[in-house]
Amino acid sequence: xLFLLAVFARPALSQPAADAGAxxxxxxxxxxxxxxxxxxxxxELGAKGKLGTFEKDITLAIALKxxxxxxxNMAFQVVLTRDRDMDVAVENRSAIANNQxxxxxxxxxxxxxxxxxxxxxxxxxxxxxxxxxEETRRLAYLENNSSRIEDHVDKKSEEDVKMxxxxxxxxxxxxxxxxxxxxxxxxxxxxxxxxxxxIKQAPFKVLTGVACPAVLVEAAFIxxxxxxxxxxxxxxxxxxxxxxxxxxxKYLQVYP
Amino acid sequence: xxxxxxxxKPALVLALLLIVLAVLVIIFFTxxxxxxxxxxxxxxxxxxxxxxxxxxxxxxxxLFFLSDDDDLLHRETREIAGGPSASDEAQHALAELVKGSExxxxxxxxxxxxxxxxxxxxxxxxxxxxxxxxxDKFSYGSSSELAAVYAVVDTVAFNFKSxxxxxILVEGAExxxxxxxxxxxxxxxxxxxxxxx
Numbered sequence: 163x164l165f166l167l168a169v170f171a172r173p174a175l176s177q178p179a180a181d182a183g184a185x186x187x188x189x190x191x192x193x194x195x196x197x198x199x200x201x202x203x204x205x206e207l208g209a210k211g212k213l214g215t216f217e218k219d220i221t222l223a224i225a226l227k228x229x230x231x232x233x234x235n236m237a238f239q240v241v242l243t244r245d246r247d248m249d250v251a252v253e254n255r256s257a258i259a260n261n262q263x264x265x266x267x268x269x270x271x272x273x274x275x276x277x278x279x280x281x282x283x284x285x286x287x288x289x290x291x292x293x294x295x296e297e298t299r300r301l302a303y304l305e306n307n308s309s310r311i312e313d314h315v316d317k318k319s320e321e322d323v324k325m326x327x328x329x330x331x332x333x334x335x336x337x338x339x340x341x342x343x344x345x346x347x348x349x350x351x352x353x354x355x356x357x358x359x360x361i362k363q364a365p366f367k368v369l370t371g372v373a374c375p376a377v378l379v380e381a382a383f384i385x386x387x388x389x390x391x392x393x394x395x396x397x398x399x400x401x402x403x404x405x406x407x408x409x410x411x412k413y414l415q416v417y418p
Numbered sequence: 419x420x421x422x423x424x425x426x427k428p429a430l431v432l433a434l435l436l437i438v439l440a441v442l443v444i445i446f447f448t449x450x451x452x453x454x455x456x457x458x459x460x461x462x463x464x465x466x467x468x469x470x471x472x473x474x475x476x477x478x479x480x481l482f483f484l485s486d487d488d489d490l491l492h493r494e495t496r497e498i499a500g501g502p503s504a505s506d507e508a509q510h511a512l513a514e515l516v517k518g519s520e521x522x523x524x525x526x527x528x529x530x531x532x533x534x535x536x537x538x539x540x541x542x543x544x545x546x547x548x549x550x551x552x553x554d555k556f557s558y559g560s561s562s563e564l565a566a567v568y569a570v571v572d573t574v575a576f577n578f579k580s581x582x583x584x585x586i587l588v589e590g591a592e593x594x595x596x597x598x599x600x601x602x603x604x605x606x607x608x609x610x611x612x613x614x615x
Contacts, residue, residue, distance in 0.1 A: 202598050209559030252594050274559015276524050277486050367601035
């Protein structure tokens with residue numbers, strides 16, 4: 163409870179001029195935004211369980227619970243990339259985050275493997291296909307040129323530059339993303355009781371191009387019948403939402 | 419007299435010119451025909467010898483499969499038909515990967531997977547073009563999608579030294595992902611950190 167108060171108190175202290183009504187008034191547009199992405203949807207089923215469960219249904223259920231938790235307890239606007247069973251192209255999911263000027267992006271998934279015995283939970287942040295050398299050069303380029311680029315490019319190469327920046331967008335947030343992943347993973351471990359598969363990097367499409375800290379949560383394996391039985395329960399889904407919420411709250415203590 | 423002489427000369431010159439032109443035209447066409455025939459013969463000829471001459475050339479390749487015991491890729495060696503080009507050999511190696519393990523390892527690709535073409539570019543990027551089946555015949559989770567992608571990438575990069583990166587295409591075109599997870603828009607560096615020692 164004290165901890166929740168601390169989360170609330172912070173923005174108030176840092177902006178003493180803002181009065182209580184500001185949040186609901188014209189200031190509402192400046193409210194910070196977290197985008198939650200329920201993996202897959204529509205004709206894209208995601209992984210399939212042996213008992214017939216689809217990943218897309220579990221991710222939506224968890225995302226809706228997480229949205230409710232955040233809206234109840236935090237001064238965040240929550241935007242879902244989908245709020246029902248529908249197709250959303252992977253590329254559009256990161257576009258939604260950027261159009262909403264999201265402060266954080268969390269993609270919810272349940273894992274699938276060809277090995278029946280595979281189990282546990284893990285949290286990913288982005289790795290690109292670039293070598294460490296290329297990565298360093300890209301980052302340096304971004305840091306040195308991002309402010310200049312907007313003013314100095316002609317119309318023709320503007321599109322190219324935008325594409326390059328889009329590719330590099332997540333690179334600038336890798337450190338925060340890894341910390342957010344670490345904090346969520348710790349809560350998944352303590353709340354779910356699933357095997358700790360740790361935090362990992364992977365070149366996931368949905369994370370590339372997101373211009374804010376972004377992670378992808380893999381809560382248990384839908385391909386493992388034991389874990390599939392858990393994943394379909396309201397209780398387990400609530401625990402996943404609670405774990406992500408607590409991880410997010412811890413992250414906000416470090417990056418208020 | 420002088421007048422008629424002057425009239426005949428240009429006519430003669432014109433006639434000579436026409437004859438020369440006609441000869442040139444005849445040489446051009448018949449020569450061209452001969453050239454074309456020779457080219458056609460050349461094109462037809464080399465196809466026969468490699469099939470007859472090198473059936474015995476074999477190459478040992480390392481394939482990467484999944485095990486039921488851990489999350490790593492496991493090596494398995496296999497003999498494939500060698501040549502004619504590295505691209506052909508890479509295609510044979512991937513066909514073996516699809517066919518599956520001779521031990522009890524799991525194939526990371528759907529059994530129906532079709533390899534349309536493999537092309538190794540001068541820039542060190544190998545383009546592997548799959549048929550639709552690689553997408554349609556399996557519902558990927560993150561783990562199985564990563565395993566499918568890196569089994570392909572590592573198999574091609576490990577066995578063919580000229581390959582630095584591997585790009586995955588489906589039906590000749592760039593696809594977002596195989597099943598909603600791994601970004602296929604960039605060529606992949608091999609990752610041997612997920613391979614069992």
